[in-house]
Amino acid sequence: MSHSNSRATHGIAAGRLGAEELGCNFADVSPPLSADAAVVAADRCHYCYDAPCVAACPTGIDIPSFIRKIGNGNLKGAARDILSANPLGGMCSRVCPTEILCEGACVRNHQDGEPVRIGALQRHATDFQMAREAAGAEPLFKRTSETGRRVAVVGAGPAGLACAHTLALAGHAVTVFDAREKPGGLSEYGIAAYKTVDDFAQREVEWLLSVGGISIEQGKQLGRDLKLEALRETFDAVFIGIGLGGTQALRIEGEALEGVRDAVDFIAQLREARDLATLPVGRRVVVIGGGNTAIDATVQSRKLGAEHVTLAYRRGSAQMSATWAEQEFARTQGVTIVEWMKPLRIVGAGRVEAVEFERTALDANGALQGTGEIERIEADMVLKAIGQKLLPAGLEALQLTDGGVRIAVDADGATSLEGVWAGGDCAGHGATDLTVQAVQDGKLAARAIDRYLAAQAVKAA
Numbered sequence: 001m002s003h004s005n006s007r008a009t010h011g012i013a014a015g016r017l018g019a020e021e022l023g024c025n026f027a028d029v030s031p032p033l034s035a036d037a038a039v040v041a042a043d044r045c046h047y048c049y050d051a052p053c054v055a056a057c058p059t060g061i062d063i064p065s066f067i068r069k070i071g072n073g074n075l076k077g078a079a080r081d082i083l084s085a086n087p088l089g090g091m092c093s094r095v096c097p098t099e100i101l102c103e104g105a106c107v108r109n110h111q112d113g114e115p116v117r118i119g120a121l122q123r124h125a126t127d128f129q130m131a132r133e134a135a136g137a138e139p140l141f142k143r144t145s146e147t148g149r150r151v152a153v154v155g156a157g158p159a160g161l162a163c164a165h166t167l168a169l170a171g172h173a174v175t176v177f178d179a180r181e182k183p184g185g186l187s188e189y190g191i192a193a194y195k196t197v198d199d200f201a202q203r204e205v206e207w208l209l210s211v212g213g214i215s216i217e218q219g220k221q222l223g224r225d226l227k228l229e230a231l232r233e234t235f236d237a238v239f240i241g242i243g244l245g246g247t248q249a250l251r252i253e254g255e256a257l258e259g260v261r262d263a264v265d266f267i268a269q270l271r272e273a274r275d276l277a278t279l280p281v282g283r284r285v286v287v288i289g290g291g292n293t294a295i296d297a298t299v300q301s302r303k304l305g306a307e308h309v310t311l312a313y314r315r316g317s318a319q320m321s322a323t324w325a326e327q328e329f330a331r332t333q334g335v336t337i338v339e340w341m342k343p344l345r346i347v348g349a350g351r352v353e354a355v356e357f358e359r360t361a362l363d364a365n366g367a368l369q370g371t372g373e374i375e376r377i378e379a380d381m382v383l384k385a386i387g388q389k390l391l392p393a394g395l396e397a398l399q400l401t402d403g404g405v406r407i408a409v410d411a412d413g414a415t416s417l418e419g420v421w422a423g424g425d426c427a428g429h430g431a432t433d434l435t436v437q438a439v440q441d442g443k444l445a446a447r448a449i450d451r452y453l454a455a456q457a458v459k460a461a
């Protein structure tokens with residue numbers, strides 16, 4: 001990543017790198033396996049009984065079964081194993097932090113220090129099947145006969161799409177309402193571009209919808225264009241998977257200076273840009289936060305041509321929600337990670353010039369405290385990646401939890417309101433913010449809704 005084509009001398013500017021360099025920088029970070037490499041990778045699997053990799057997968061994919069099928073050349077069967085447990089298995093193979101899930105649990109780690117490449121194999125099988133179906137092959141899944149029941153799904157992110165697909169297969173008619181221009185939620189707007197090249201998020205949505213029985217209405221936001229009560233009256237059940245639409249503020253001086261923005265907006269703008277050379281980026285970028293959004297923002301700033309990119313986190317790397325592999329990847333891309341630094345104020349006259357931090361440490365009770373040592377990092381762009389929050393508009397009738405930041409749900413995603421389920425980041429059952437967990441939430445809620453609708457039909461008979 002050189003900066004030889006840089007045209008701007010200071011501040012935020014577009015076109016720091018030429019088209020060729022940008023093309024290289026934003027190419028697929030983890031290119032697909034060749035057919036031969038997939039067979040070699042599959043051959044390393046021991047097909048463990050009670051496999052720890054399966055237990056570590058939130059969607060419970062039968063990993064040894066699909067790997068065995070890849071080894072035998074049965075890619076369609078492998079895809080069926082994956083997609084029946086996780087309809088967004090293609091996206092998850094690209095974005096899952098496999099190092100702390102299936103691959104982290106693989107017994108091969110203890111033998112030769114290298115797990116079976118489960119994520120890459122999953123991508124190999126799902127890409128194969130999706131490409132076949134796009135070329136006109138018979139679909140893997142078929143809907144059962146129509147039940148005549150209608151379900152509203154609010155939010156076309158991973159939770160909503162998994163829920164809609166599972167309900168549609170069970171014969172229900174699903175209408176998905178989504179606030180943005182395109183479906184996909186975080187898959188479309190919130191993931192680093194180099195993880196999901198070639199418009200994969202939209203290709204996956206097309207595959208999910210090809211099962212039939214699902215219609216999507218874009219530009220419909222709960223609380224603005226939709227009322228929960230009206231949805232309950234019009235539909236037989238409702239699933240809410242709206243994610244976390246609000247961003248947290250730092251609440252420090254200088255936050256309104258030009259050049260300070262939310263990392264989620266930066267990432268979304270990058271994902272939707274037709275020409276990456278039009279995207280403005282600073283020369284000296286400071287990203288505040290410790291999650292995957294923070295990592296994606298730092299790496300993409302570097303890839304756009306920023307010269308100095310610093311990720312600052314108020315605790316240590318062990319407490320970051322970004323995995324060690326993500327942190328290591330950022331370092332290999334030239335990102336400097338500074339730990340135990342709390343932002344005090346953003347300095348500048350109209351435009352950001354620097355961020356002042358106070359060093360932090362844990363006191364004897366384990367509480368985070370400022371040490372009084374002040375550090376200043378020069379910056380012409382500051383990206384805030386300190387988390388997102390639930391937008392409560394339209395949720396007034398629902399019980400919330402965790403101090404009002406999540407919708408209260410049971411293990412199946414049922415909310416406090418009869419006939420309404422919720423899942424993914426907006427719902428709270430102590431789960432993670434992972435795509436794969438959102439998929440599992442949507443799938444489990446869909447099964448619960450299916451049981452509920454069947455019970456309703458029996459009552460009505």
Ligand code: SF4
Nearest residue numbers: 045046048053106107
């Ligand atoms: S733990 Fe590793 S070796 Fe065992 S079944 Fe899973 S992928 Fe194969």
